[in-house]
Amino acid sequence: MGARFLIVRSPLTHADAIVVLSGSAAHVERAQWAAQLYKSGLAPRIILTNDNQMGGWSEPLQRNPFYFERSRDQLLSAGVPPEAIQIRLEPVSSTYEEAQLIRAVQRDLGVKSMILVTSPYHSRRAFWTFHRVFGGTDAEIGIDPVELNPASPPPKTWWLHVKGWQIVPVEFVKLLYYMFRF
Numbered sequence: 345m346g347a348r349f350l351i352v353r354s355p356l357t358h359a360d361a362i363v364v365l366s367g368s369a370a371h372v373e374r375a376q377w378a379a380q381l382y383k384s385g386l387a388p389r390i391i392l393t394n395d396n397q398m399g400g401w402s403e404p405l406q407r408n409p410f411y412f413e414r415s416r417d418q419l420l421s422a423g424v425p426p427e428a429i430q431i432r433l434e435p436v437s438s439t440y441e442e443a444q445l446i447r448a449v450q451r452d453l454g455v456k457s458m459i460l461v462t463s464p465y466h467s468r469r470a471f472w473t474f475h476r477v478f479g480g481t482d483a484e485i486g487i488d489p490v491e492l493n494p495a496s497p498p499p500k501t502w503w504l505h506v507k508g509w510q511i512v513p514v515e516f517v518k519l520l521y522y523m524f525r526f
Contacts (some may be wrong), residue, residue, distance in 0.1 A: 347499040347512045350519070352467045356486035359387040360455045361430075364468055365442055366395030367464040368411040370490070375415040377490045378461045379422035383509035386459060389428045390419060393442050396435035406443055439470050440526055450483065457484035464489045465511050469519045476526055 363376045378390050392415050395406055398408040409417075419429055432449065436442045446458070462470045467489040474485050492498065495507070502508030 346429050347465065347502045347508070350466075350468045350512065350515050351464045351489065351499065352471050352487055353489060353491075354471065354486050355488045356386070356457060356459050356484065358385075359377060359457040359459040359484070359486065360389075361453065362387045362390045362460045363389065363442075363446055363458045363460050364390060364392050364415060364440065365460060365466070366393045366397075366411065366436060367463060367466070368395060368397040368399065370463045371399075371415045372418055373490045373493065373495070374461050374463065375418035377488070381459065381488060382419075382424050382428065383422075389430055390424060391446070391453065391455075391458075392416060392419075392429065392431045393445065394431065394433050394435050395437065400510050430442045438521075439466070439473050440477070440522065443474045446474075447477050447481070447483075450481075456482065458486070460485065460487040462487070462489050464492050465515045467521055468513065472519070473522055473526065 362372050362378050382390055393427050394412045396397060397411050399411055399414050402409050406450045416429055432445055434445055436445055460470055467487055471487045478485060497505035497508035502512045
């Protein structure tokens with residue numbers, strides 16, 4: 345199995361919401377991609393989750409903001425109106441917990457269809473997890489991961505990059521863990 349196996353794309357033509365999965369290291373690229381999808385008319389709102397992680401010091405705020413705050417700011421600077429951004433403040437520490445949270449608040453949010461935004465190599469596990477958690481519901485779930493970019497090692501040559509060794513083997517282990525655990 346190659347690294348390409350980890351990358352899944354199953355877009356929807358329209359969704360009730362774009363759900364941006366937490367990921368402190370990838371918050372900028374995920375927020376930028378979500379903003380593009382929003383501006384293309386894919387969904388009327390974007391939902392951010394809170395991984396309870398803080399970023400570096402912000403001089404204007406005089407504190408270390410949470411990554412969901414940085415993602416919100418990224419969305420706002422990309423032209424997404426504030427009323428289109430919903431933040432779930434309940435802390436989550438895993439993709440499984442994110443899926444459980446979104447399922448728990450799905451009715452309150454009025455979400456029957458959603459498109460997940462995450463990093464390419466995280467997409468298979470995220471998609472599998474959300475389908476597992478939403479099993480037995482009528483929710484429609486799609487996934488549109490961020491495009492591969494210079495920060496993501498190419499699937500064919502991932503092993504030639506230090507970052508590839510930090511991402512690909514770890515993601516395979518996490519995928520196997522999720523499949524046996526959940």
